[in-house]
Amino acid sequence: MVTVPARRKRATIHDVAVEAGVSRGTVSRVVNDEPYVSAAARTAIEAAIEKVGYVPNNAARNLVMQRSQAVGFIVHEPHSLFLDDPNIGGILLGANTVLSRADYQMVSLVIDSQRDTDRVARYLSGGFVDGVIIVSARHEDPMIRVVEKLALPAAFVGHPPDLRRLPFVGIDNRRSARAITERLIGTGRSRIGMIAAALDRDSGADRLAGFTDALGSRFDPNLVERVPLYTYSDGAAGMRALLAREPGIDGVFAASDAVAAGALEALRDAGRSVPGDVGVVGFDDSTWALRTQPHLSTVHQPAFGLGAAAAECVLGQLRGEEQPAEGILLETPVVWRDSA
């Protein structure tokens, strides 16, 4: 049991009853908007509620109603990425905006460890949320089984291959990666490499596949550097590795804008000019893209729109509407700036 310091005790229905000089049952009827309460008693109770600072316990009511009026927003990321990746913020804000408008409380839950996974699973099964939005789930993500088992209204942002029948919102990473790589090829570069990140996600694997598609017979596996995360520091490390292996590299597709920003630092340190010596393209069109020198040519990822669409999808399920059998894919235009 939780002990609160005596000086800060929460007022109960009993305190209201004592203050108003009525029974607790009468207070309960007023609080729950039930009939058969005299006007005098109602007035006295309302004054007593104000005086003692009583707040009804909605958890009890919600339990009876079988709803919490809350939707979970689960981010499954190592902590460092949560800080580095501005997409997550955009997705979160898109979801919050739509849920807020529908008067749902969005509650964000961060998963960074096995302990977090187990605890979030317990939380979801505890009836604290009516539905859930899951960002950056991985292959065989335990959250997928949790959501299936609980029959919880859910929408995934991104598309792990074993998602089966659960709804998702995403982008076509493969087609988008192919498009930006083709554009980079079109600038006349001949030794084009890729810093491929997060290959345990659908997004990371699909971006590498799109890069491979675009280069076709010119694809050289030696020009792909694999790094764990979509981060600035992994981008810098990946670029250094590529430069060491192939000093003649003249084009780079970085798997995200943060990765591209790190690559720019490594190129600057190595004395290479961008886009003079090396053309660099990123992916996301996040806040990074306009804060590098030069500004990044990149693929626009509609982060806010993804969050908003995922929220609409969960709200639709909560209203009992049929969901589309296929996932929803949003558009991803190429945004061409100064880095290539």
Place this chain on the structure above:
Amino acid sequence: MVTVPARRKRATIHDVAVEAGVSRGTVSRVVNDEPYVSAAARTAIEAAIEKVGYVPNNAARNLVMQRSQAVGFIVHEPHSLFLDDPNIGGILLGANTVLSRADYQMVSLVIDSQRDTDRVARYLSGGFVDGVIIVSARHEDPMIRVVEKLALPAAFVGHPPDLRRLPFVGIDNRRSARAITERLIGTGRSRIGMIAAALDRDSGADRLAGFTDALGSRFDPNLVERVPLYTYSDGAAGMRALLAREPGIDGVFAASDAVAAGALEALRDAGRSVPGDVGVVGFDDSTWALRTQPHLSTVHQPAFGLGAAAAECVLGQLRGEEQPAEGILLETPVVWRDSA
């Protein structure tokens, strides 16, 4: 009531009872670890639970126990700042790490509008969290009254002037701002300005006060530009305004690293070198500080430590421990790099 599609129906205690061929009461006794159940019935029920995929409703249990095993993390920020300010991420991760270790679920709630404020207040009063950490509360923040009224174990990160007896964790913004400004003065600059942000917060107002302290009789109010938020774009706008008013400016204290990064862009656009023509110092030592060219001289703000200390403070209250009457202030060393 919430309707879920028929194909994904959550298993109930009734389903378990039917499958096991026992009464619902017997299932309930097994689920709640009560005695007086035969070994045969227990085995049958456990097999039935596994088969139908039943998950007990913890919300009901938690209600009886008067606890949710969850702590709210409230960020009271306009959405744009949530994306721009890496401190919030560090505070969030520090809090999550400590709460996770204590097996508490951290649930983040974003407040961006009056509607969000009202809804979060309802959520807190609903019994969904046992305590709350509140980041960047403002003067007369409605959350302060909500927390007082609910007698909710709470810790504030930062220190609005009307916080009274509620616990807080913070830094001495005024002393820190004074220290970095004195260091900037020590480099021989004579026309030093400030881009002051977020003056409706204790942090923003105190940083301006510390700047004023350090300059003493040399303080020139004409060299202070006030901007609304701790953001890159407000930093760029503030720097442009200072340059227009005082072309001879040779030192700038930016109220945060994001503000400093924006100021660097405006200085670059105006053809001023940093630190050659103008020395720039920031505040936070966030990820921004190492991603600008040149790297920022700044004040280290222990974001992770603030979150961790706030979480410890709430956990202490949940254990019924006495809290210190004063707030907790963490150290903020000056980190001197290349921008001044």
